[in-house]
Amino acid sequence: MKAENFDVVVVGAGPGGYVAAIRAAQLGLRTAIVEKSELGGICLNWGCIPTKAMLRSADVLRLMRQAVQFGIKAAEPEPDLQAIVARSRKVATQLQRGVGQLMKKNGITVINGQARLAGKERLAVTSKDTETLIAAKHIVLATGARARTLPGLDANPDSVWYYREALTPPRLPKSMLVVGAGAIGIEFASFYHALGVQVHVVEMADRVLPLEDAEVSEYVGQSLRKQGMTLHLGCGITGQRKYAGGWKIKLGGPGDKELDVEVILVAAGIVGNVEGLGLEGTAVKVENSHIVTDSYGATGESGVYAIGDVAGAPWLAHKASHEAMICIEKIAGLTPEPIAANRVPACTYSHPQVAHVGLTEQQARDAGRPVRVGKFPFSANGKAIALGATDGFVKVVFDADSGELLGAHMVGDEVTEMIQGYVVATELETTEAELMQSIFPHPTQSEAMHEAVLSAYGRGLHY
Structure with a gap:
């Protein structure tokens, strides 16, 4: 041939x-x-x-x-x-x-x-x-x-969902266990919770979105609980039994628990x-x-x-x-x-949204970098107040000696559309002086990005 x-x-x-x-x-x-x-x-x-x-x-x-x-x-x-x-x-x-x-x-x-x-x-x-x-x-x-599939949890439209089943659900279950609190798991948890499903999330790590900056993870966890989700952190599934109405799940970890849910949604990696x-x-x-x-x-x-x-x-x-x-x-x-x-951005389209580029504060410290950290809450941003989108904050991490932007982290409404500003800044090796010199339009949520930089150097204006 x-x-x-x-x-x-x-x-x-x-x-x-x-x-x-x-x-x-x-x-x-x-x-x-x-x-x-x-x-x-x-x-x-x-x-x-x-x-x-x-x-x-x-x-x-x-x-x-x-x-x-x-x-x-x-x-x-x-x-x-x-x-x-x-x-x-x-x-x-x-x-x-x-x-x-x-x-x-x-x-x-x-x-x-x-x-x-x-x-x-x-x-x-x-x-x-x-x-x-x-x-x-x-x-x-x-x-x-x-x-990644889990033993004993083969995909089926009735009670075990992976991403394909979760995107074409035959019905809205009353309750659901999401396995995995990474970006995919938390996005699906946000969607189904908004539609009225009682959502439980189980995660082996001690926080949701474990790859994010610790302050961002903590904020998202608090927000999800406030919305009504139940988080089971630092534990995993130690047993499951299928019955006519769904699943009986055993969770091992701090204080063993048992759950009854209609559907298990697996988001445990790839x-x-x-x-x-x-x-x-x-x-x-x-x-x-x-x-x-x-x-x-x-x-x-x-x-x-x-x-x-x-x-x-x-x-x-x-x-x-x-x-x-x-x-x-x-x-x-x-x-x-x-x-x-360290210049590849990542976004999670949950509620609230999360976005970051570069190192977390802990990663920067672990690398031996002297750091300056700045934060600014959307609750002090005029556009966010007008939109009713005051949850969340912007956090930036700089090298204290050189002024290099080491990392930027955001949580809040539409922050996935804002992170690119910091991505361009890191690619251009922009310093804190250039970011402070830049003019951010008013009124916009992006002003919080400017204020976070100012905050890192003791020059915050609106908070």
């Missing part, structure tokens, strides 16, 4: 894969992309995008319930689960079609099927009963990751999709289900690269897309800068 020839073939069409294909085409490389399921990958179809559509519905519901605070008389709102899910799926479908249009616009060959390495510069793609051989000088693996890629017999190294690469995505096998979730943490769509551009530009002979891990 004669192989069709390409300069670059990308395996996987998620945020890393399709961006890699587009950038390769832009650089004049003959490019193909192989996808066994849906263009856009998990993020667009079953992750980032549909969850945000559903969380938006929850935000609207909360705001309508608070209408009287804004001088608006309205009937008590009720969620329509079927309509919420339908809107979420419509948003995902629209964007999936957009990815297809981008492939056509950039002259990228789209191949449907399961790909595996089949010798040097060769890929075999299986679709139904047909196998196609593809030749490429450069093969980029962008196969992503999947939810596993890289490395199976079936033909890595056996190659120099590609896999550790803890993730492919080992250098800072440009190259693996131990010449001509084979890996980017995105399959290449390890942080498991973020924007990191995958940026890795894609770096990898392709390196292949094309350009000189891209590798990703600096």
